[in-house]
Amino acid sequence: MGIISWIILGLVVGVIAKFLMPGKDPGGIFITILLGVAGAIGGGYISSVIGFGRVTGFDLRSLIIAVCGSLVLLIIYRVIKK
Numbered sequence: 001m002g003i004i005s006w007i008i009l010g011l012v013v014g015v016i017a018k019f020l021m022p023g024k025d026p027g028g029i030f031i032t033i034l035l036g037v038a039g040a041i042g043g044g045y046i047s048s049v050i051g052f053g054r055v056t057g058f059d060l061r062s063l064i065i066a067v068c069g070s071l072v073l074l075i076i077y078r079v080i081k082k
Contacts (some may be wrong), residue, residue, distance in 0.1 A: 010036030017070035043069020
């Protein structure tokens with residue numbers, strides 16, 4: 001995937017993750033994109049280690065992996081913030 005694809009995927013995934021887990025989180029479009037991209041990278045790494053697959057593009061499995069990774073990052077942020 002190219003850099004523009006990662007940015008778009010990050011934005012979509014970040015928005016979905018923030019929608020699924022509402023609350024007071026750092027905001028802004030750039031933070032949302034970074035959340036989505038970091039979630040895609042982390043989720044892709046973990047899912048490839050356990051044999052589920054990796055984030056390869058805009059398919060349903062990659063989107064689910066990236067959203068799960070972003071949700072994990074939001075949970076970690078909230079635990080650390082307390």
